[in-house]
Amino acid sequence: MSIPREEQKVETFHNVVIGIGDIGGIGSLDAHKIEPATPPTVVSPAIPTxxxxxxxxxxxxxxxxxxxxxxxxxxxxxxxxxxxxxxxxxxxxxxxxxxxxxxxxxxxxxxxxxxxxxxxxxxxxxxVQNRRDTLDSGKDEPMAKSPRLSDIIMKPIAQFNSPQMSQLSTPSTSLLDFSVFKDPSTSNFSAFSPASLPGLSSSPSLETMPLLERMRINYEKMENARSVIHRREGENIFQQKVPRPINFRQATECTTKEVSLVADWVEWCFDDFGSLPVNQKTILFQNFFIYFCMLERAFMTVKSGKDGICVMASKDYIDYNNLEGFFEGCGSGTSGTPADIAKLCRLIRPSFDLQKRSLINLMRIENVDNYEFFALCVMLFWDFGLEGQSDACNEVGRRVKHRVTREMTFYLRNVKKHEEPLYRMASVVSILPSLQRAVRRFQEDIEMASIFNIYALPANFYNIVNGKFT
Incomplete structure (x- = not known):
């Protein structure tokens, strides 16, 4: 039986990124049908008209x-x-x-x-719901099912076929739950949730904010997949994870595993992405991935409420105050002595300091929330004028960015009640230049490590960092 052309495109793109890591993506998770919910209209009695x-x-x-x-x-x-x-x-x-x-x-x-x-x-x-319940039918009729990306991207990997995975389809915690970092004796930090923000009059929905809400829903799905993909040997995925400091080798393994997960998340979020040729998909994703990783780490670090660390997608972290431990055992060849590690730390520490000073601290000052984070992801992914990018792809990206701008204006004005939503949007977007500086410095460090063989880089990691993986 022949495969429709559109399905061939999606599968081909996923084959581009699936070979990078040693795991599958989130496409194998069962996706429940997402239907829009129209929030009740709330009008303050003090200002009726x-x-x-x-x-x-x-x-x-x-x-x-x-x-x-x-x-x-x-x-x-x-x-x-x-x-x-x-x-x-x-x-x-x-x-x-x-x-x-x-x-x-x-x-x-x-x-x-x-x-x-x-x-x-x-x-x-x-x-729009494919089919609403008929008032005179006397019983509910099943909704028409749209094809799931998991059916056309890849076959489910074995560990997602277990019965326990069905329990993960509806998260019991809020998006980006960082309560695992909370120390009851020293911190009053609590898990971040949009519903707990001051000034929210109603919850965003798929009808009022279709793109951003779709990104949030699918991000939670990716978080569920991460709890399986990044679990340690012998760790129970149904118990609360205890974050721990990781070394350089473990950090690169975490980043490599993220390629397929993030690729699936992108496919789930943007219908416009599925209509692009494979080469255009590859250009966008190669440019986006390392920027997304750096942005997400800064965002998760701020939400953890901790200082002096960098939180990874696995919820483990890099301890900036113990770089010697981070680079221990990652030397190349016969290197790895205390003197070599000390030299390596002196070389790499400015890069970590730049991330903390210009990116993490700025995100902490601006107090970026979930939807603002997703809006930044849209701006990063649908970049304009990349090498090899077609005019049609540029136009698609321009339309998507206009769409998310309208949704953010609605969110800031009507949900968070910002008096100056455009000013707030400008403040959030101002984070992108700092992100660009941090990524470029990191890429320069990896380039230097590769040229001078300073420390051992895992296969493909150099290409992933520089957006050259094929």
């Missing part, structure tokens, strides 16, 4: 808007029209060549042009 007029007009018909729906500002009428059209798989045809005007007083004249405009302004059909 003000909020209505502060909302932008509908991007489709220019009527008074009702907030962000399915990825775009829309009124209730256009929201209902779009939901109904997608859910019922309606097919419309324009009798005027597709050039009809869509305005509030004539929006019902041509449904074809109205639906096309919904798509053009950013409304996402993926955020």
């Amino acid at each position: 003000r909020l209505k007029y502060e909302k932008p007009n509908c991007a489709v018909c220019n009527e008074v808007g009702d907030g962000l729906h399915f990825g775009a500002e829309a009124c209730r009428a256009c929201t209902a029209f779009f939901r109904r059209s997608v859910a019922l798989n309606k097919k419309y045809e324009c009798r005027a060549g597709g050039n009809c005007e869509v305005a509030s007083n004539i929006r019902c004249i041509c449904r074809s042009c109205r639906f096309d405009k919904c798509i053009n302004v950013g409304m996402n059909p993926e955020c």
Whole structure:
């Protein structure tokens, strides 16, 4: 039986990255059906009419808007029209060549042009339930199932087929749970959760923030996979992990295992990514991976509430105050004496100091939350003007970044109640230059280690760091 062309593309891209590590990705985890949830409208009694007029007009018909729906500002009428059209798989045809005007007083004249405009302004059909329960059916009907990426990317790896994995499909902890770092006697740090943030009026949903919420849901899925992939020998994955300091060899192994996990996360988050040619997917991912690793480590380090460490994806950490222990046993050839290790620490310490000074400290000052972290990931992944990147790929990335900007504006204004959401967005984006400096310094250190054979680098690690893995 022949494989559809689109499935061949996805599988081919995954084969590009799957050979880097010795494990599979998150595609083998069973993904439950994600349906959008419309949060209840909350209007403060003290200002009964003000909020209505502060909302932008509908991007489709220019009527008074009702907030962000399915990825775009829309009124209730256009929201209902779009939901109904997608859910019922309606097919419309324009009798005027597709050039009809869509305005509030004539929006019902041509449904074809109205639906096309919904798509053009950013409304996402993926955020609409495939089928709603029928009121007169007397019983629930099963939802139509969309193909899962796990079915087309790779075969499930053996350790994800165990019955215990079903218990991991619904996390019992919040996203990025760092309570494992909490010392009850010396710290009042608690796990970070969006619901615990001050000023939140309602929880974001797939309808109001489809892209960012989809990234959050799939990130939790990746975290579940990490609890299996990075577990130590003899460790029970159902017990709370106790973080420990790791050495250079263990840190490089952790990074190598992350390649396939992050590749799957990207595939799950961006529908636009799946439509790209394999060579364009490879260009984007090779450029993104090391930046994501460095950004995520800084983010997790800040949320851990600890100083002097760098938290890895495995939740173990590099102890900046004991670099001698970090580099012990990683020497090349006959090196590895205390004098060699001391020389190595003097060489590498400025790189760690730069990460702490310019990246970790800045993220701590800005107090970046989960959704802001995901927005930074979008900006990093959909980079513009990379070597070999096509104009079509650049255009796709530009549209995705515009989409996440709209969602962040909604989130900052309506959820976190920032008085100056654009100022806050500028503050968060200002982290990217610091990230770039930290990554470049790290790449220079690895380059020097490779040229002068300062310490033993695992196979492929040099290429992963420099975005040259194939």
